[in-house]
Amino acid sequence: MSDRYLTCRTCGNTFLYTVRAQRADRLAQRPQPAQCPGCLALDTLTVRHAGTLTRYNRSRGFGFIRDDDGQTVFVHASELGARRGMAPTMGTRLTYYVEQSERGPRACGVRPEEH
Numbered sequence: 001m002s003d004r005y006l007t008c009r010t011c012g013n014t015f016l017y018t019v020r021a022q023r024a025d026r027l028a029q030r031p032q033p034a035q036c037p038g039c040l041a042l043d044t045l046t047v048r049h050a051g052t053l054t055r056y057n058r059s060r061g062f063g064f065i066r067d068d069d070g071q072t073v074f075v076h077a078s079e080l081g082a083r084r085g086m087a088p089t090m091g092t093r094l095t096y097y098v099e100q101s102e103r104g105p106r107a108c109g110v111r112p113e114e115h
Contacts, residue, residue, distance in 0.1 A: 008036035010043075041100075049073075050113060053092045056080075065094060065107055073098060075107040 004017045015036040025032060035043065049067050053075070056063030061077035075096070080088045093113035098105050 006032065006036075008039055009034045010039040011036060047097070048095045048109075049098055049107075050093065050095050053080075053088055053090055053094060056088050056090060063088065065096065065110075071105065073105045073107045074101075074103065075110060079108055079110040 001019050001022060003019055004022070005014045006017045007014050013036055017032060022032070033040065051065040051067035051073065054064055054066045054072075058077070063075050063077075063080070065073045065075050067073060073096070077088075079096070094107075094110050095113050096107040096110040099108050100106070
């Protein structure tokens with residue numbers, strides 16, 4: 001196995017797909033990336049996702065959102081507006097942006113879904 005160069009499907013630029021990233025993707029059973037890190041970051045920060053609050057622990061101050069594609073996203077109480085009076089309840093429909101943290105996807109800019 002060796003480092004490889006891939007072409008981004010969005011911008012057409014080439015980017016390095018390291019051996020370390022290949023191994024991590026293989027262990028997590030993820031396909032090789034189709035976008036460069038820059039385009040991937042822009043997509044996740046500019047596209048609002050929709051999902052349902054599936055778990056929330058008020059005393060610990062965090063919960064999880066299951067998006068419409070089935071992905072589970074971590075959400076901190078500060079993003080739910082708990083301090084601003086929004087009392088999150090299970091089953092609440094939310095829209096949000098996704099940012100990548102050290103521990104995986106995290107919801108930011110969370111708002112109740114508008115009908």
